[in-house]
Amino acid sequence: MTNRKILFDFDKIIPRQGTGSRKWDALENVFGSNDVLPLWIADMDFSSPKAVSTAIIERANHPIYAYNTQEKSIYQSVIEWAKKRHGWEIEEEWILLAPGVVPSISLSIFALSEPGDGIIIQPPVYPPFFASIKDNDRKVIENPLLSKNGRYEIDFEDLEQKLAEPNNKLLLLCSPHNPVGRVWSREELKKVYELCQKYEVDVLADEIHNDLVFQGHKHTVFASLGTPVCKQSVTFMAASKTFNVAGLNFSFIIVPCKRRRGLIQNWITKLHISRNNVFGGIGTEAAYRDGEAWLDALLIYLEKNADTLVDFIQTRLPEVKVSKPEGTYLVWLDFRAYFTNDKELQKFLVQTAKVGLNAGRNFGTQGEGFARINIATQRSVLLEALTRIENALLNYKKI
Known part of the structure; x- marks a missing residue:
């Protein structure tokens, strides 16, 4: 760990x-004030792995940035x-390239459903x-997560009812879950898989946070379930x-x-x-080839941040409720003891x-009185x- 700390200084401002930077330079537009400390949008205040910048700079030194091809x-x-x-064996022909996960989700909704079809989601969610769903003339069908002492679980009884409706064609799964930080267990995902197989509902699995999992938890690729692979699934990664x-x-x-x-x-x-962007493939390949040690060090730092946040809140702000996330660098804070609305x-x-911070209401009606904080800083x-x-709440309580 000592060597990692020397190699990767995540404490450096x-x-x-x-x-x-949208996170830092759009504060006036987003919050109406530049005088806020931003811990909202899901990016990190850390340098990317050196291999990424090296590869991009090397390519940028060639002065022509014309149409590019994607190398094997x-x-x-x-x-x-x-x-x-992740222990997931995939084939090259399965992989399609896209400019981002959100456009990919929209593409898949277009391709695998029709206007008016129901798409199931599990709020509070991204x-x-x-x-x-709404922008593409489909119907949002909610299968709200259940909070049990601050830890969220899937409501399988309600999920089956929603899957059984013939007009509901897709389940849009967030795994690991943003914003509640759950890394769904293999057993939980297996139950989702079995229900979706039973009612012939395809699963669109947003697994963009799949590498950001803390000790004691393991990400299971939804498509890896079944034998040999779940073909009723589309997986989004980046x-x-x-x-x-x-x-x-x-x-x-x-x-x-x-x-x-x-x-x-x-x-x-x-x-x-x-x-695709000429630098996108180059940077991505460099990250996957040479970024693993950086990621391992990052996970240690992020989990320490999560522990720091939870300890601070439980010790000094006990009326604000929080559960340590199992993955991602996003934490769901419950301020309902103080505030009646978002x-x-x-x-x-x-x-x-x-x-x-991110307003909880944006994640669904279930987010009223919550906020999402980004600890990747x-x-x-x-x-x-x-x-x-803390200081603001102390003053607030005196009013």
Whole structure:
């Protein structure tokens, strides 16, 4: 661990203002004030692995940035990473390239359902899930998660009822789950798999956080269930969350079923989005090839941040409820002991505490009175944000 700390200094502050960072440079638009400490949008305040910047700079030194092709080595790096980190054996022909996971979800909804069909989601959940359904003239069907002492579980009885409805065609699964931080166990996912097989509902599995799992937990690729692989599934993956390269706009849609793959490819062709950023593939391949040691060190740092946050809140802000996430670098905070609605909470956080968090209501009605905090930052920054919230709540309670 000592050597890792020397090699990867996650405590180092890296100024991001003025770099076009949405997290840091769009505060006025997002929060109505530049005077907030931002711990919201899901990117990290850490440098990506050195191998990534080295590979991109090397390519950038060639002065022509024209149309590019995708080398077979990019696909091979994805195949090797999936096998090594997740024990999932995939084939090159299963992999489609796309500019991001959210566009990939929309493409798949287009391809595998019809206008008016129901798409099941499990809120509180990543806000674009709602938009990708509504914007494409499908119906949002909610299978809300159950909170048991702050730990969320799937409501399987309700899920089966929703799956049994013939107009509900797809389940949009968030695994690991954003924002509640659950890493679904193999047993839980197996139950989801069996129900979806029973009612012939396809699963769109957003697994973008699959590499960000803490000790004692293991990510199970949904498509790896079944024998030999679940063909009623589409898996979305990317290096973006793992290695902090979301700006490269490069992701993968992994589809074992030839028919389903063809339907999705057809929409990629129709929308003319088959070309990818010249640097996206280069950076992604470098990350998968040479970023593993960096990731292992990152996970240690992130889990320490999670422990720091939970200890701070339980010790100094016991009326704010929190459960340690099992994965991701996002934590779901329950402020309902103080605030009756989301608008009041956001006004307090921005104007009084001067901290920018994600509004819980954006994750569904179940998020009223909650906020999502991003802990992928330097520990000193995280502690500053928590101290601001603590001081503001102390003053708030006196009113």
